[in-house]
Amino acid sequence: MAGDGVRNPADLTPVLDNLDDIDAAIEVNRLLILIVQAGIAEVLDAIDTLEWILLVALGDMSVTLDAILVDTTAIRAQTDGLPVLTETGGTITTDGNVQDLYINNAPGGVFRPICVKIDFTNHTAGETVVITTNYRITAVGGLTLQDTVTFAGVPASPLININLEPNRFG
Structure with missing residues (x-):
């Protein structure tokens, strides 16, 4: 018992763990003996009984399969709308007109755009x-207006980050 440390002798x-292992081994051996003692017909009868028990336990598989289809369809509707990293880029000049930087007009489901980054490196002091x-x-x-931000002159940080929210309709 050297190295076992202090232990409760009443524990x-x-x-009990060893006895459980022995009981399990005895049950396996008992089952093997029964199979050997029983003839092939008895084993087949036991298999038929087991199949019947499984059918009763599982019930009508078509109902189960229909429920699985409903669940997987719902999951598919969500995963189809999962965010896809899409990089878009380009140059927009300040010409006084309203211009779209990013728009998703026909999402497949709920989508989660992360952000839009705008580089104001070439922005001049006279531009707004x-x-x-x-x-x-x-x-x-x-489209309904949610927020407006104005940048007049040269921003202190030339890279602006606009966080976007999840949406379903674009």
Whole structure:
């Protein structure tokens, strides 16, 4: 018992664990003996009984399969709308007109755009840029203004980050 440390002599957990292992081995051996003693016909009858028990336990498989189809269809609707990293780029000049930086007009489901980054490196002191964030909140509705940010002159940080929210309708 050297190296075992202090243990409670009344704790029978290790002994009970060993007895459980022995009981399990005895049950396996008992089953093997029964199979050998029984003839092939008895084994086949036991298999038929087991199949019947499984059918009763599982019930009508068509109902189960229909439920699985409903679940997988719901999962598919969610995963089809999972965010896809898409990099878009380009140059927009300040010409006084409203221009789209990013728009998703026909999402497949709920989508999660992360952000839009705008590089103001070439922005001059005389330019003013107004950025609006708009969302469509109904399937056939128009875009609704959520936020407006104005950048006049040269920004202190030339790279601007605009966080976007999950949306369903674009």
